[in-house]
């Protein structure tokens with residue numbers, strides 16, 4: 483068992499949530515909002531290609547377009563001009579501000595233009611040769627389903643105005659916002675879908691949605707521990723997880739997570755719950771009523787539920803010396819006896835890099851993780867007069883490198899079982915990280931493919 487705090491994600495649950503969303507709204511194309519949890523393991527399950535952030539640099543647009551992204555959203559004239567210049571032939575979805583009740587984590591007025599402005603901007607998008615589309619977002623953790631009906635009604639007004647100018651919209655993306663039952667009941671997906679349908683009219687183009695929270699939240703559990711308990715004005719319980727290493731959505735106590743402890747069914751009392759850093763804001767709940775067992779003390783385990791969304795991705799790199807929240811995955815398909823073994827030789831590498839044990843260990847770990855592998859342990863050894871071996875133990879099997887600095891070359895061997903890690907991608911990334919001028923590799927498929 484790793485040290486706390488850590489996050490576990492059940493990939494089977496992610497898949498089931500995605501299917502539930504599709505079943506609730508089969509008429510909509512479903513994208514995934516990567517910001518909720520960008521782990522490669524999840525992305526591989528839910529591959530999609532859209533750039534839903536209205537706030538982006540021109541260089542980001544050019545980069546995404548080079549990678550093949552052809553759907554962008556925008557809400558301002560400058561960004562639209564960038565899309566016209568740097569993302570030709572793309573779908574340009576104008577985000578308008580929905581006149582909706584506040585959600586659990588409100589966007590305020592940060593995003594979205596007024597409907598009149600949307601009509602002007604989309605006319606300009608058509609002039610720029612882009613494919614005009616619409617989008618809105620009712621605010622994440624939206625518990626008032628009337629928000630979707632309002633959004634659809636506003637969208638239909640915009641679509642009709644554009645249609646009278648001969649401009650046809652390609653699609654309308656309703657974003658996310660579908661709520662999760664953290665401690666209290668929330669409207670079901672079916673109720674949200676019904677609210678969306680009640681605003682549908684023939685002027686509207688095909689629907690798309692891009693949920694995040696409802697796909698990944700319930701798949702995640704944070705395993706944390708009590709650091710200390712102090713009796714002050716009230717009983718303060720300090721955990722090893724807080725605002726800065728994963729629970730950012732406790733800002734303003736927006737999201738009241740459900741907690742369980744290693745003392746179930748024992749007498750409890752009211753508490754203030756705080757995180758571990760030296761920051762006064764790192765208090766999770768002091769206004770929202772929480773009760774925890776009176777027997778709780780330092781070292782006891784506390785599990786925090788439905789935390790697969792907006793946690794690991796919010797965790798700071800090292801605020802107050804606390805490392806980012808690690809994630810472990812469960813629920814990978816089992817029972818398939820199959821793996822891929824990539825055997826490679828990398829040439830033309832800087833000799834000093836090939837003799838640098840720490841650099842090679844770190845680079846091997848990083849590239850394996852980027853390729854979807856779960857690195858459990860790494861051992862390495864430097865030999866005299868030169869050369870290094872690094873061996874990584876993976877949840878999917880193993881990987882190794884063995885270097886020849888005097889020749890600028892190394893052998894690489896990556897074997898992974900199951901579909902989640904991609905050993906060829908790991909080798910490619912490693913070659914890129916070491917600026918290898920030549921990579922020779924072969925893949926052996928083992929077991930049943």
Ligand SMILES: Cc1ncc(COP(=O)(O)O)c(C=O)c1O
Nearest residue numbers: 515534622657658659693694695
């Ligand atoms: C543009 C956009 N699309 C989709 C989402 C996902 O929303 P949610 O996690 O509420 O489903 C967000 C998140 O706030 C967003 O900003």
